[in-house]
Amino acid sequence: MIAEEIARVAAGVMYFDDVSEIDFKRSLFNDYSMSSLDFVDFAFELKDNSGKEFSPDELWPINLMMKNPDFYTNGEWTDIGKEALSKIFSDFTPFDGANLSAERLHEFFSVNFIQHRLANI
Amino acid sequence: MKALIIGGTSAIGEGIARCLAAMKYRVDFTYHSNTEKAKSLGEALGDDHHSVRVDLSDVSEVSKFVASLNAASAPDVLINVAGITHDALSVGNIGADLARVAQINFLAPASICARVVELMMPRRCGSIINVTSIASKMPRVGNAAYGSTKAALERFTATLAIEVARYKVRTLCIAPGFVDTPMFHAFAGDRRKDIIKNLPLREILAVDDVVNSVAAFVGGKIKTTGTTLYLTNGQSVL
Ligand SMILES: NC(=O)c1ccc[n+]([C@@H]2O[C@H](COP(=O)([O-])OP(=O)(O)OC[C@H]3O[C@@H](n4cnc5c(N)ncnc54)[C@H](OP(=O)(O)O)[C@@H]3O)[C@@H](O)[C@H]2O)c1
Numbered sequence: 001m002i003a004e005e006i007a008r009v010a011a012g013v014m015y016f017d018d019v020s021e022i023d024f025k026r027s028l029f030n031d032y033s034m035s036s037l038d039f040v041d042f043a044f045e046l047k048d049n050s051g052k053e054f055s056p057d058e059l060w061p062i063n064l065m066m067k068n069p070d071f072y073t074n075g076e077w078t079d080i081g082k083e084a085l086s087k088i089f090s091d092f093t094p095f096d097g098a099n100l101s102a103e104r105l106h107e108f109f110s111v112n113f114i115q116h117r118l119a120n121i
Numbered sequence: 122m123k124a125l126i127i128g129g130t131s132a133i134g135e136g137i138a139r140c141l142a143a144m145k146y147r148v149d150f151t152y153h154s155n156t157e158k159a160k161s162l163g164e165a166l167g168d169d170h171h172s173v174r175v176d177l178s179d180v181s182e183v184s185k186f187v188a189s190l191n192a193a194s195a196p197d198v199l200i201n202v203a204g205i206t207h208d209a210l211s212v213g214n215i216g217a218d219l220a221r222v223a224q225i226n227f228l229a230p231a232s233i234c235a236r237v238v239e240l241m242m243p244r245r246c247g248s249i250i251n252v253t254s255i256a257s258k259m260p261r262v263g264n265a266a267y268g269s270t271k272a273a274l275e276r277f278t279a280t281l282a283i284e285v286a287r288y289k290v291r292t293l294c295i296a297p298g299f300v301d302t303p304m305f306h307a308f309a310g311d312r313r314k315d316i317i318k319n320l321p322l323r324e325i326l327a328v329d330d331v332v333n334s335v336a337a338f339v340g341g342k343i344k345t346t347g348t349t350l351y352l353t354n355g356q357s358v359l
Pocket of ligand 1: 127128129130131132133134152153154155156175176177178202203204205206225252253254255296297298299300301302303304305
């Protein structure tokens with residue numbers, strides 16, 4: 001899907017009047033306050049629009065990964081977890097690896113990231 | 122259109138199953154111990170139905186059942202009817218009894234709801250009905266476990282409703298007063314006449330009274346979500 005289409009879906013879900021309010025590089029979670037309900041709605045709409053089969057957890061697998069002790073334990077990403085993360089973000093953003101908190105990772109949830117993610121699901 | 126009834130062998134569940142089948146739903150149901158009833162109801166519903174034995178008191182059976190539900194088998198309507206009463210003072214070591222009532226009346230139906238809504242949400246339609254009881258609002262000596270599990274289910278359903286409303290999945294709790302079923306007969310025993318004498322309406326509900334409310338909600342004649350519909354025998358429920 002092209003970025004403009006993804007942004008249009010996001011704007012529709014979040015009831016924005018104007019799609020141009022969305023900067024493709026900025027986080028939908030942190031900068032546009034996309035809620036968990038908006039996110040699931042967004043994932044369903046993207047699924048319908050892209051014709052691809054995926055669950056909301058596949059679009060943004062971080063929450064599920066953080067529940068898996070192989071990936072995340074005692075508040076830290078394990079080596080396997082870091083490797084899985086870098087696969088998800090490879091060719092999209094280089095990781096400094098320093099701060100990988102959920103809030104920090106939320107910063108990556110932009111229209112550009114979703115375009116990259118959809119191409120790789 | 123498909124309906125799934127948890128507790129199809131209950132008197133109320135059977136009434137709902139027959140009504141929804143008449144409304145052209147394909148009705149699947151669960152049962153626990155009443156294989157005879159499950160068989161006769163299955164025959165009445167015809168070939169195009171599926172019934173499965175699930176012991177709701179067993180957490181792993183419930184998990185297995187929940188995991189077996191998928192997009193292809195997902196119902197358009199889910200009705201949680203199965204339930205048990207437990208009439209005892211809340212004094213002393215009540216943990217095991219409380220856990221059992223909570224598992225059957227609250228945790229199992231809540232877990233089933235959670236999975237079914239997940240399957241309904243992408244379709245952007247669906248109806249969930251949880252059968253509770255006016256006991257949720259009416260403390261009576263001996264009904265702490267039963268009443269509090271029904272109250273928990275009502276509270277759960279109300280929150281679930283706002284979480285899934287965006288996806289046009291609607292919920293309703295139907296909370297009857299006494300209904301003329303084996304559950305009421307077991308509870309009332311030889312006090313039936315006395316119990317009815319003390320009810321403001323001096324009558325108890327028939328199974329059809331509950332069934333009609335289900336049909337009205339499922340058929341879109343009652344447009345609401347997240348609420349509890351109290352069907353009383355005249356008691357005021359505030
Ligand atoms: N009758 C009333 O006066 C009244 C009033 C208010 C609310 N309600 C509520 O209405 C619902 C139906 O009541 P009813 O009078 O129709 O009940 P009922 O005829 O006594 O049937 C009880 C149902 O619960 C199922 N059940 C019991 N233990 C179970 C277990 N461990 N695992 C799975 N299923 C189990 C039974 O399955 P099997 O028969 O196959 O074992 C049966 O389907 C209940 O939730 C009840 O709390 C009833």
